[in-house]
Amino acid sequence: MPPVNVQAIVLRRRPLGEADKSLTLFTREMGKLSAVARGARKPTSKLAGSTETCVQARFHLAPGRTFWIVTQASVERARARLHRLLMNAATAIYACELVDRLLEENVPDEDLFDLLAGTLDELETTEHPTWTLCRFENALMIQQGYSPELETCTRCGKPIEGETIAFLPQMGGTLCPSCARMVPGTVRLSRTAWLVWRLLNASGETDFPGDEVSKELEQAVHLHLRYHLDREMKSTQVLWQLRQDLVGE
Ligand SMILES: [Zn+2]
Numbered sequence: 001m002p003p004v005n006v007q008a009i010v011l012r013r014r015p016l017g018e019a020d021k022s023l024t025l026f027t028r029e030m031g032k033l034s035a036v037a038r039g040a041r042k043p044t045s046k047l048a049g050s051t052e053t054c055v056q057a058r059f060h061l062a063p064g065r066t067f068w069i070v071t072q073a074s075v076e077r078a079r080a081r082l083h084r085l086l087m088n089a090a091t092a093i094y095a096c097e098l099v100d101r102l103l104e105e106n107v108p109d110e111d112l113f114d115l116l117a118g119t120l121d122e123l124e125t126t127e128h129p130t131w132t133l134c135r136f137e138n139a140l141m142i143q144q145g146y147s148p149e150l151e152t153c154t155r156c157g158k159p160i161e162g163e164t165i166a167f168l169p170q171m172g173g174t175l176c177p178s179c180a181r182m183v184p185g186t187v188r189l190s191r192t193a194w195l196v197w198r199l200l201n202a203s204g205e206t207d208f209p210g211d212e213v214s215k216e217l218e219q220a221v222h223l224h225l226r227y228h229l230d231r232e233m234k235s236t237q238v239l240w241q242l243r244q245d246l247v248g249e
Pocket of ligand 1: 153154155156157158175176177178179180
């Protein structure tokens with residue numbers, strides 16, 4: 001295999017040996033891949049800054065026996081401000097880890113790359129990381145084909161109305177009041193949160209709806225995403241714990 005020059009986000013970095021780093025890179029061109037950055041844990045290494053989690057860089061990679069070897073890297077987005085805000089940094093790491101678990105190796109996904117890059121950029125400055133997380137998880141859900149039904153009852157097909165809305169990931173979306181009485185374990189959403197969710201799905205963007213609605217919606221979005229991903233991903237437990245530490249449940 002010839003060497004390659006790729007744009008990538010560092011999803012994960014682990015120490016390896018004395019001074020090396022083992023990296024999980026999300027490249028725009030080739031999808032997810034594993035690489036080793038030799039000597040990158042030495043503070044004087046030219047690779048030190050470009051091989052940290054959440055950094056976006058252009059990497060020159062040479063094929064090694066098992067992994068790619070980083071031969072050169074130039075930082076495009078250091079996202080240094082991210083780490084000044086603890087909650088934002090933790091949210092960014094969670095987003096990277098979620099994407100890491102979702103991606104198969106060597107399958108490019110430019111839409112997901114752009115979604116993650118945009119989310120990390122936003123987390124550098126936002127005062128509402130929970131809202132960013134909510135929109136990220138919601139966009140991810142739509143992208144993966146798990147959009148919930150929010151307009152009609154998933155059991156009887158009646159249009160949804162009322163002040164509180166019953167929602168159940170296992171049913172694929174909302175339930176009307178009479179069906180909600182028949183089905184145990186529904187989550188209740190305020191009408192505002194439900195309206196914001198529909199708006200978000202229709203337009204992809206809405207203004208920050210306030211802390212309460214943001215948190216309520218984030219929890220519903222997360223439950224829905226989690227329900228679908230738990231069925232597909234083998235080890236999600238640590239990941240969900242990370243998310244729970246961030247937002248609470
Ligand atoms: Zn119904």
